[in-house]
Amino acid sequence: MHYSEGQWIDYVRGLADQALAAEMQAHLHLNCTACQALVASLSMVEATSSRDRAHPVPGEVISRAMAIFRPEPRPTFLDLPRRFAELLFDSSQQPQLAGARSADPQVRHMVFQSSVFRADLQVELLSPKRMMVLTGQLSTQTSESAIAEGVRVALTDGNLTLAEAQANEFGEFELECRFQTGLQLVAWSPQGPDAVVMDLDATSAIRKT
Helix, strand or coil: CCCCHHHHHHHHCCCCCHHHHHHHHHHHHCCCHHHHHHHHHHHHHHHHHHHHHCCCCCHHHHHHHHHHHCCCCCCCHHHCCEEECEEEEEHHHCCCCCCCCCCCCCEEEEEEECCCCEEEEEEEEECCCCEEEEEEEEECCCCCCCCCCCCEEEEECCCCEEEEEECCCCCEEEEEEECCCCCEEEEECCCCCCEEEEECCCHHHCCCC
């Protein structure tokens, strides 16, 4: 029987359970060369780490290192030029038969198109809390699912970001915020070139067919 590397690390650092440590010590005495070599290597690492801990790194050195290796800030849609998408479809604007009522008036389906993304959205109102759940999928012109890695989406009132998320590998996402007028959905990629804005109140922008 061999023990895991994690168990041997605890053994070398003196953190293993006493009974387990005794079993592991007995295992080493059986001349298991693989485990003996691993323990010898881990012991050298632990000894070096112990010496390093005895000499604290000056705060100035840490600050300089953090300045050198500080990750670049992730761009937001505020850092990019914005382009409005065209509203192709809005279920709330579709004609209904006389006397007919929508099967679910609290759910709205919208489709937007831009030169960068196509967005298929479903907006659901949750009463009586006046909350809104927006689920959607972004796709490119060439594929119904393929989008660039790291595409982010945000719900905004034009000034403040109310909810933000990252689309998954299929372009799917879900956002939730308190319902209000003037909401916009913004989608953008860290690689640019611009942020796509979808005006959730832009019913007048529906393409006439």
